[in-house]
Amino acid sequence: DIARLPVRNVSELVALSPGAVLRDYGGTGTLQLASLRGMGAEYTLVLLNGLRLNHAQNASVDLGQLSLRQVERVEIARGGFTALYGSSALGGVVNIVTARHDVRPSLQLGYGAFGWKQAQFAVGTSGSHGRLFADLQYEEADNDFSFTPSFGGEAIARRNADMIRRSLAAGGTLLMEDASLTFFADLHSHRAGTPGAVLSPSQGVARQNDDGGLLSAQLDWQLSDRQRMRISGGVQLGRQEYRDPNLRIGGEELHSIYDTRRLSLAATMERGFGDGHRLSYGVEAAEDALDSEEVQDAPRRLLGAAFAAGDIVFSLGDVPLHLYPSLRWDGLRDNTGDRSFSEVTPSLGVQARLLPWLSARARWARSFSAPTFNQLYWREGGNADLRPEYSTAWEGGLVYSGSTTLRSVEVTAFTHDITDKVVWTPDVGIYWTPNNIQHVISHGLEAAADLRFLQDRLVMQLNAQWNSARKINASFPGDETEGKQLIYVPRFSGSALLGASISANLSASATLRVLGERYYTESNDASLPAHAVLDLAVSGGLPLAGLRLDAKLELRNALDSAYDVVAFYPMPGRHARLYLTTTLP
Numbered sequence: 335d336i337a338r339l340p341v342r343n344v345s346e347l348v349a350l351s352p353g354a355v356l357r358d359y360g361g362t363g364t365l366q367l368a369s370l371r372g373m374g375a376e377y378t379l380v381l382l383n384g385l386r387l388n389h390a391q392n393a394s395v396d397l398g399q400l401s402l403r404q405v406e407r408v409e410i411a412r413g414g415f416t417a418l419y420g421s422s423a424l425g426g427v428v429n430i431v432t433a434r435h436d437v438r439p440s441l442q443l444g445y446g447a448f449g450w451k452q453a454q455f456a457v458g459t460s461g462s463h464g465r466l467f468a469d470l471q472y473e474e475a476d477n478d479f480s481f482t483p484s485f486g487g488e489a490i491a492r493r494n495a496d497m498i499r500r501s502l503a504a505g506g507t508l509l510m511e512d513a514s515l516t517f518f519a520d521l522h523s524h525r526a527g528t529p530g531a532v533l534s535p536s537q538g539v540a541r542q543n544d545d546g547g548l549l550s551a552q553l554d555w556q557l558s559d560r561q562r563m564r565i566s567g568g569v570q571l572g573r574q575e576y577r578d579p580n581l582r583i584g585g586e587e588l589h590s591i592y593d594t595r596r597l598s599l600a601a602t603m604e605r606g607f608g609d610g611h612r613l614s615y616g617v618e619a620a621e622d623a624l625d626s627e628e629v630q631d632a633p634r635r636l637l638g639a640a641f642a643a644g645d646i647v648f649s650l651g652d653v654p655l656h657l658y659p660s661l662r663w664d665g666l667r668d669n670t671g672d673r674s675f676s677e678v679t680p681s682l683g684v685q686a687r688l689l690p691w692l693s694a695r696a697r698w699a700r701s702f703s704a705p706t707f708n709q710l711y712w713r714e715g716g717n718a719d720l721r722p723e724y725s726t727a728w729e730g731g732l733v734y735s736g737s738t739t740l741r742s743v744e745v746t747a748f749t750h751d752i753t754d755k756v757v758w759t760p761d762v763g764i765y766w767t768p769n770n771i772q773h774v775i776s777h778g779l780e781a782a783a784d785l786r787f788l789q790d791r792l793v794m795q796l797n798a799q800w801n802s803a804r805k806i807n808a809s810f811p812g813d814e815t816e817g818k819q820l821i822y823v824p825r826f827s828g829s830a831l832l833g834a835s836i837s838a839n840l841s842a843s844a845t846l847r848v849l850g851e852r853y854y855t856e857s858n859d860a861s862l863p864a865h866a867v868l869d870l871a872v873s874g875g876l877p878l879a880g881l882r883l884d885a886k887l888e889l890r891n892a893l894d895s896a897y898d899v900v901a902f903y904p905m906p907g908r909h910a911r912l913y914l915t916t917t918l919p
Contacts (some may be wrong), residue, residue, distance in 0.1 A: 363497030366398030373425030446911030449476030
């Protein structure tokens with residue numbers, strides 16, 4: 335499915351799932367943040383093979399930087415999951431699982447509008463003792479598309495939005511008699527212009543560099559027929575450098591550097607019992623560190639956690655039931671200010687099979703999100719007295735599972751009650767400071783359907799969401815934001831996916847994303863109109879002279895919609911991309 339869809343990175347794939355909204359800042363290589371259930375990107379926990387990518391600096395992950403190359407699947411869990419995964423999982427979890435299959439030597443070249451070019455080269459080998467692979471990627475774009483600015487006037491071209499990205503991914507699996515050792519490494523370098531919001535014909539000249547790398551390893555050991563142990567760990571290093579010659583502080587141009595480090599280690603035991611009962615339990619340890627002149631001292635956060643989760647199977651009369659209890663303790667300690675947090679978060683889920691083709695499910699969860707380094711220790715406005723944010727979530731729904739044309743239907747209603755939400759407010763002078771002053775209730779309805787035709791040669795997936803995410807308190811007397819919808823949270827959104835296998839060597843797909851009207855001011859007095867984006871793709875391949883030749887043609891924004899996802903950040907109009915891939919047998 336991923337290979338044939340007109341999607342280029344993890345963010346665009348997540349945007350097609352129920353309950354997800356992508357905040358796109360315009361064009362290839364720009365910031366792309368995904369949120370689940372209107373909760374914001376900082377409440378979406380992102381994992382890579384179970385390894386947390388959210389750093390304590392700002393808790394957000396740019397999914398636009400995560401390629402789909404060598405990705406086997408992307409798992410999405412909506413709702414509060416702190417009881418399983420810890421801080422930042424108030425809205426949900428995205429887990430990216432890299433490929434475990436053999437990687438054959440291949441070369442892919444891509445060419446498209448607005449100066450877009452791509453080259454990817456992969457090699458791999460496999461045998462009875464395991465597999466190895468390496469994948470090298472290069473991508474660049476000018477992003478000089480034309481648009482009509484919101485303030486009126488003639489069409490102009492986007493400037494200083496160019497990007498160059500280089501990355502190397504490598505990994506493998508060592509197979510042993512009762513165990514396997516899997517490792518994955520990723521190195522990347524990203525250079526881009528950041529023109530900012532278009533508020534006048536002259537656009538920004540700021541530049542940003544992002545460099546980073548990660549190394550993860552995971553040992554899976556089958557101790558017995560019913561017991562398995564997993565030990566995983568990783569190290570992540572990153573540097574972000576931002577420079578803006580037009581913005582001067584104390585006579586010098588703005589030049590910020592952030593160096594981040596994260597170390598993590600976890601051990602989990604899974605045990606099965608009679609009658610289908612299962613129990614998982616384990617411990618986790620991690621360290622987040624940040625070095626920057628923009629924050630006080632050099633903050634470092636230590637984490638210790640213990641968790642347990644179960645699957646309890648029983649019957650209530652003739653109705654089979656599953657109970658899913660989970661409980662987690664997190665202890666966090668910061669060296670700066672000797673701050674510490676200790677949180678216990680439970681959750682309980684239940685699923686009942688009412689009929690062979692119909693199930694009901696419900697879940698309650700308590701979650702928290704620890705304040706970030708930027709919120710606590712930013713040198714010009716941090717607030718060291720911040721408390722964690724808390725969320726209580728309820729959800730319930732029905733799931734239909736069939737074997738004919740209508741393969742599945744899911745309908746889920748949810749409510750998230752968030753207290754002590756951190757909001758940046760004006761402080762002394764030109765600076766803003768964060769405070770725990772907001773109470774938000776987000777409730778909504780999600781629906782998704784999977785239809786299959788012509789012996790699964792034609793696939794249609796539909797989803798829609800209604801979401802009311804409102805600030806329900808007044809932060810001060812006469813607060814005009816009381817009772818208003820949160821910014822960039824549409825009340826209505828949805829997507830449709832259509833995939834067709836025309837023949838053994840030819841397929842086509844289309845995706846339609848619809849985003850309803852959304853406000854970009856907290857007082858709800860200014861909004862962006864609803865829009866729809868249609869992307870098309872056709873893929874084909876054939877063997878030739880002992881090789882496999884594949885081609886994929888994408889037509890992106892086929893309706894040529896003129897729209898902004900984020901106010902004053904224009905998106906490119908209709909454009910095409912062509913991929914050519916040569917693979918050895």
